[in-house]
Amino acid sequence: MKALVTYFSASGVTKDLAIKISRAISADLVEIVPEKLYTKEDLDWTKQTSRSTIEMKDRSSRPQVKNKILNISDYHLVLVGFPIWWYREPSIIDTFLESYDFTDKKVILFATSGGSGISGAINNTKTLKGHPNIVDGKRLNPSISEKEIKEWLDKYL
16 A cells, blocks of 8 residues: 655654654655745744734634645555644645545544644544545654554554
8 A cells, every 4th residue: 555644844843753654654755835934933822913823713724735746646545744733733734635635545644742632633624625534643752663653554554
């Protein structure tokens, strides 16, 4: 089964984890790149006027993704990684998930977080337009081993 690991990373933590997952299961790797990159000020969650705060308050916000995956139909398993923002997935993940047809694909979410769980993101993404086929999701500690990753994902490969 051909697998793809996609990710959005604001600080590099999720990127490092995505690379580790990709290596562990021999999957292709694609970064979800915002059309307009986030600055440090954009990510300041303590400011009501920061871009990320405004996007997260507006559930219809759909920041544009710069890159497109032309061969998404080649994959049977798609992992989507992101940091948890405001107890859920960043809005750019919603944009990504609504941009592709995931029919007949297994979609697995993975997240990094300082303490928030992934259940809010799983619940939210299952309600998106196009109804992505979310079959699993897990908040992962960035120090997880490749062996532990493989054990978690073996049932989907």
